[in-house]
Amino acid sequence: MKRRNFIKNASLSGVGIAVGSALVSCKEDAVQKQETSAPVVIGSIPLVIATWDVKNATAKAMEVLNAGGNALDAVEQGCRVEEANAEGQSVGKGGLPDREGHVTLDACIMDKHGNCGSVVYLKDITHAVSVARKVMEDTPHVMLAGEGAKQFAVSQGFTPEDLLTEASKEAWEKWKIEAEYKPIINIENHDTIGMLAIDKNGDISGACTTSGLAYKMAGRVGDSPIIGSGLFVDNEIGACVATGLGEEVVKTVGSFLVVELMRQGKSPQEACEEAIGRIVNKPNSDFKNFQVGYIAVNKKGETGDYAIHQHFSMTKYQDGKNVNIQSDFFNKNG
Ligand code: SD4
Numbered sequence: 001m002k003r004r005n006f007i008k009n010a011s012l013s014g015v016g017i018a019v020g021s022a023l024v025s026c027k028e029d030a031v032q033k034q035e036t037s038a039p040v041v042i043g044s045i046p047l048v049i050a051t052w053d054v055k056n057a058t059a060k061a062m063e064v065l066n067a068g069g070n071a072l073d074a075v076e077q078g079c080r081v082e083e084a085n086a087e088g089q090s091v092g093k094g095g096l097p098d099r100e101g102h103v104t105l106d107a108c109i110m111d112k113h114g115n116c117g118s119v120v121y122l123k124d125i126t127h128a129v130s131v132a133r134k135v136m137e138d139t140p141h142v143m144l145a146g147e148g149a150k151q152f153a154v155s156q157g158f159t160p161e162d163l164l165t166e167a168s169k170e171a172w173e174k175w176k177i178e179a180e181y182k183p184i185i186n187i188e189n190h191d192t193i194g195m196l197a198i199d200k201n202g203d204i205s206g207a208c209t210t211s212g213l214a215y216k217m218a219g220r221v222g223d224s225p226i227i228g229s230g231l232f233v234d235n236e237i238g239a240c241v242a243t244g245l246g247e248e249v250v251k252t253v254g255s256f257l258v259v260e261l262m263r264q265g266k267s268p269q270e271a272c273e274e275a276i277g278r279i280v281n282k283p284n285s286d287f288k289n290f291q292v293g294y295i296a297v298n299k300k301g302e303t304g305d306y307a308i309h310q311h312f313s314m315t316k317y318q319d320g321k322n323v324n325i326q327s328d329f330f331n332k333n334g
Helices: 002-011 028-031 055-066 071-084 128-138 146-155 165-178 246-251 254-263 268-280
Strands: 022-025 040-044 047-051 105-110 117-121 143-144 192-198 204-210 231-234 236-243 290-298 303-308 314-319 321-326 328-330
Touching: 047 055, 047 071, 047 290, 047 303, 055 071, 055 192, 055 314, 055 321, 071 105, 071 128, 071 192, 071 204, 105 128, 105 231, 117 128, 117 146, 128 143, 128 146, 128 204, 143 146, 192 236, 192 290, 204 231, 204 236, 231 254, 236 246, 236 254, 236 268, 246 254, 254 268, 254 290, 268 290, 268 303, 268 328, 303 314
Parallel strands: 117 143, 303 328
Antiparallel strands: 022 040, 047 192, 047 314, 105 117, 105 204, 192 204, 231 236, 236 290, 290 303, 314 321
16 A cells, blocks of 8 residues: 555544544554554654754644644744744844844745745844745745845735844854854754644644854855755654754755655654764764754654754653753764
């Protein structure tokens, strides 16, 4: 039986979808024979995971899911919490600027049908993730950039505002004193929030939003708004979102890779580890000098997370618990 038919049939027979609040799995032949053996509970749903310590954001997403909202609404609403947080010098308002002193945002979103939208080099609009959703839903396109993205946002009712806070401006001015061009990834906290959710129907969506690397070259775009690199969702298999040095993620099309590895049978954890391995095992890999982290979820509600370097963490809201978990990390020779 083809996978698509399997999933369709499984849904029709009530096997392989949410039972109570739990996802169940079953063997394909069991579906065909309509066996009634007890389902194996793998991971409870709804569930939300996100990069870094963002418990307010995951709490918001879970609130949406518990109210019966879908995974797409949950990840958008969750990411908006961080975007609106002017204290965090990372995402949306208050994000650290590029080396010219401009805050430029990248974001994307992807739904259970494989639809996606993204914005790159967006200025003056706090909720880049919501503009990405509008691109997905209200244009025939996937990606809008720069001035065009801003014009589109304004036409959709988003209000332009200055995203550079006093604190971020001060940090940038201090950085300018250093002569060397060296964009910085904030490894202690984050420059990005990536979020994945499974709703009560067992459907998956994901989103990612960032101000990119602090003090990047003007015009630099990382992995976060690039579907397949910063984020990928396949509602039949699972989803992955990335954080860290976007250039390294793009070179290995990281999130798509993780989902494809899960399609081949790997668990989310195994898939994240292999995708990190693809980066660190490259000849002459400079992995000791940068960070990349992946988080992933599969259709069974299992999750995984893995990173280069120990500072990476994931926030997971499942079974009524909203916790920040220190990620497993690659530690070969330090
Ligand atoms: C980028 N991936 O622009 C983002 C940065 C990031 O934690 O995730 N920082 O490359």
